[in-house]
Amino acid sequence: MTPQAKEKFMQAAIVEAQKAQAKGEVPIGAVVVHEGQIIGRGHNLRESQQDSLAHAEVLAIREANQALNSWRLNDCQLFVTLEPCPMCTGAILNSRLDAVYYGASDLKAGACGTIMNLLDDPRLNHQADVEKGICQKECLSLLQDFFQQLR
């Protein structure tokens, strides 16, 4: 995938993050891409739905499963503004995604390289590539501005 394509898809994930922000949610967004097309979108809805599972990645993956009518997302890539937590990284493995591109690292719970890397564990039955730092500054600003306004 070209750097331009990666930026384009991360911008779509950022649009999702802004939707979360508009609802008073921590601004995190994700999209799933299949053959160059976005087939799943999601933004964090934990507070609005009072659902501990309603992370952006989970919602984007579920929409992609529906779009392909398959739980298998081989040949698909996930773009997400913040590094996935252990739950979402497990969801990435369970759905057999090819690759994960994320913007900002999550120093507290990042499971795609920061505090651990579940995508690269040979004991599990699937591995996925990971690339960090796509539109990093913009993804990080969204989060920093949100938490600054809370204080």
Place this chain on the structure above:
Amino acid sequence: MTPQAKEKFMQAAIVEAQKAQAKGEVPIGAVVVHEGQIIGRGHNLRESQQDSLAHAEVLAIREANQALNSWRLNDCQLFVTLEPCPMCTGAILNSRLDAVYYGASDLKAGACGTIMNLLDDPRLNHQADVEKGICQKECLSLLQDFFQQLR
């Protein structure tokens, strides 16, 4: 919790696993307990729903979130027939469950003690107790019989 209570709740998880089996799904079932009452039930629906996230634990946790109208499941316990995978263990952490009781160990993907223990990682912002082997023989037989019939 008394051994009798643990067995009673695991039997309810086994009933869920049998529902999955009746639908041709790998027989795994789960329940969430709050103050001695079952507030969430789930069984594996990955194939019927073509949803990579439709594990028993995820569905039981979502139902419990709805029952309490809260994403926080403090003071709740999860009973599940098979040791949770990384995704489900992450979901347990994200929903702040107190404790996990499981029947059979998952030698391939168990993330509550077998190949890793995400419930006991001091770097993450929540930890949960875990006890394995509740109604182990029955939980394991369900799975073994299912896979034997497939062959």
